[in-house]
Amino acid sequence: MKIYPPPPPGTQPENACDAYRSTLLRAPRLAPVPLPHTPTELAGPRFDRLSISGESNLTNRGSAEPQGQRIVVAGKVIDEDGRPVRGALVEIWQANAAGRYLHSRDHHPAPLDPNFAGAGRALTDDDGVYRFLTIRPGAYPWRNHPNAWRPAHIHFSLFGAAWASRLVTQMYFPGDPLIPLDPILQSIPDEEAKRRLMSSFELDLTEPVWALGYRFNIVLRGREATPFEEPPCR
Numbered sequence: 001m002k003i004y005p006p007p008p009p010g011t012q013p014e015n016a017c018d019a020y021r022s023t024l025l026r027a028p029r030l031a032p033v034p035l036p037h038t039p040t041e042l043a044g045p046r047f048d049r050l051s052i053s054g055e056s057n058l059t060n061r062g063s064a065e066p067q068g069q070r071i072v073v074a075g076k077v078i079d080e081d082g083r084p085v086r087g088a089l090v091e092i093w094q095a096n097a098a099g100r101y102l103h104s105r106d107h108h109p110a111p112l113d114p115n116f117a118g119a120g121r122a123l124t125d126d127d128g129v130y131r132f133l134t135i136r137p138g139a140y141p142w143r144n145h146p147n148a149w150r151p152a153h154i155h156f157s158l159f160g161a162a163w164a165s166r167l168v169t170q171m172y173f174p175g176d177p178l179i180p181l182d183p184i185l186q187s188i189p190d191e192e193a194k195r196r197l198m199s200s201f202e203l204d205l206t207e208p209v210w211a212l213g214y215r216f217n218i219v220l221r222g223r224e225a226t227p228f229e230e231p232p233c234r
């Protein structure tokens with residue numbers, strides 16, 4: 001397995017960040033010990049054989065349309081040299097338009113939407129492109145500090161050609177006033193790296209009389225790698 005150099009300092013989230021309180025409890029105190037991967041971690045699975053067509057539409061799972069602003073989220077998954085990554089499994093999960101997850105531990109007193117489960121998945125095509133149709137998520141409160149609110153965001157998980165290659169990150173929306181106040185995004189020291197988690201509104205992705213369009217490209221490795229989370233994030 002090829003060993004890639006680490007991304008430049010400051011371009012990935014800090015493991016322990018004072019303003020992001022729960023990281024202080026879970027961040028490792030010692031340097032990680034590298035373990036060799038097993039053959040099955042490196043050899044499988046083949047996601048391009050999955051039959052998941054239709055799971056990229058998060059708006060047609062119920063008996064009616066979900067509440068909220070319909071949006072297209074699409075982008076390209078590329079490697080450190082700009083080459084498209086084909087057959088990558090891209091999974092997303094998110095809050096509904098009111099800022100509520102369909103999850104037993106989400107106690108935010110905002111309404112659930114019976115027509116929106118908030119999860120979907122897609123495979124990248126030969127050009128490395130994925131596409132989802134979903135609902136713009138709402139902001140939600142969390143208990144990191146008094147009056148803390150997460151900006152609207154969509155969680156992403158990417159699997160390449162092996163189980164060992166999973167990467168997790170979050171996509172944000174341009175112009176959100178909560179972004180400068182968010183300790184999770186601000187745990188990335190490098191300003192340019194933070195901008196890589198910002199989607200861009202693109203009229204070309206918009207479907208007339210149907211849905212707005214946002215682009216979110218993902219770079220897996222290298223100097224311009226997308227910031228990824230090591231521990232699970234809210």
Ligand SMILES: [Fe+2]
Pocket residue numbers: 095150153155234
């Ligand atoms: Fe979240």
